[in-house]
Amino acid sequence: MDKVHIVIAGKRNTGKSSLINCIIGQEKAVVSDIAGTTTDPVKKSYEIPGVASVVFIDTAGIDDEGTLGQLRIGKTLDAIRQADAAILVISHNRFGEEEEKLMSEFQKSGQPFLVLHNQSDLEPLAESLRHEIKTRWHADILPFSTLQPERETLMKAIAQLVGKPKQRSLLGDIIRPGQLILLVTPIDSEAPTGRLILPQVKMLRDILDNHCMSIVLQPEEIPTFFTRTPIRPDLAVTDSQVFGIVARQIPPEIPLTSFSIVFARHKGNFARYVEGTPHISRLQDGDRILMLESCSHHVSCEDIGRIKIPSLLRKHTGKQLEFDFIAGLDRIPRPFTDYALIIQCGGCMVTARQLRNRLQPAIDAGIPVSNYGMALAWMQGIFQRATAPFLGKETQ
Ligand SMILES: Nc1nc2c(ncn2[C@@H]2O[C@H](COP(=O)(O)OP(=O)(O)O)[C@@H](O)[C@H]2O)c(=O)[nH]1
Ligand SMILES: [Mg+2]
Secondary structure: OOOEEEEEEEOOOOOHHHHHHHHHOOOOOOOOOOOOOOOOOEEEEEEEOOOEEEEEEEOOOOOOOHHHHHHHHHHHHHHHHHOOEEEEEEEOOOOOHHHHHHHHHHHHOOOOEEEEEEOOOOOOOOHHHHHHHHHHHOOOEEEOOOOOOOHHHHHHHHHHHHOOOOOOOOOOOOOOOOOEEEEEOOOOOOOOOOOOOHHHHHHHHHHHHOOOEEEEEOHHHHHHHHHHOOOOOOEEEEOHHHHHHHHHHOOOOOOEEEHHHHHHHHHOOHHHHHHHHHHHHHOOOOOEEEEEOOOOOOHHHHHHHHHHHHHHHHHHHOOOOEEEEEOOOOOOOOOHHHOOEEEEOOOOOOOHHHHHHHHHHHHHOOOOEEEHHHHHHHHOOOHHHHHHHHOOOOOO
């Protein structure tokens, strides 16, 4: 299950870092009475038993000053946009322009949020402010003090904020209990030693959750599987890199898709990818393509995104293409409109919200978007087959 990211925002010195320390019970975030102690967003994981796995993100004050302060505010705003929920920390009944800006930011992105009046031991929450927040923002405000914490009330409020996140199944709407799923996972030089990669493990778990059965094999064993057993799988899922070879070996009546397409649908903006991917065949000389990697430490993704897809695209289109590569959540240097196409990685290390928010400005600007798996499928001529199992269901 994805972790729920909760951003803690507010003015300097309201006690944001103290609040995180109070929740997790250790001195992870640096606390001080010098305004501006927290600079870059700091993340801390915490398990709320029976509720969710949470990552708290401590941010710099939204009222930070100076040139560096402006940069920090920028990072805080980025952290807010990428979070699933937010806690706005205020104190001394101060609720002004900055807080209003944050509240409208939360509301704009549809984030659930909680307002916390901290340092209530120094100055209790005024009834008039509670009333204003209720009537103007339809939000509750919780009085709190990290010095005399009522932890139970706080955790209850956080649990409510997070809710019990619904866990969507990867394959749930295309498989039925009792079905047999064939998973093709090459063990090549890119495979990690002694284990499977996360998407494969997640898929196996999903198949078990759906009371289906799976057979896992490498591409080389496909012919043996079909000659040695009479079994006809109900669905086959393959690593997208070997899609071409696998597609030829698996009988056409067996629905076939790829891990990355399943995850694109689970996490990314599948409908837009389906629309955007065919644009590959309309690329022109001089077109610029943005390769968006969501993390900066996955060697095999890096290889696919930086080497394989660009060279395949050049070969497939026969055009002179320019590529920009952006890793992690780095800023995109050019305006989106400079790009003829944007190709996003599978996003296995980021949340669905992070992935969607990252691409939304490009979609708004009308730029075609695709992802690694869908682009590979297109160039291998198996796009239709790989997306067919999901067509008519893509608006999940
Ligand atoms: N009296 C009182 N002081 C607090 C409380 N929470 C934090 N502080 C103090 O307020 C100062 C700023 O806290 P900090 O967590 O660094 O604030 P941040 O800038 O919002 O991260 C520190 O000196 C804290 O010890 C509280 O509930 N009551
Ligand atoms: Mg701080």
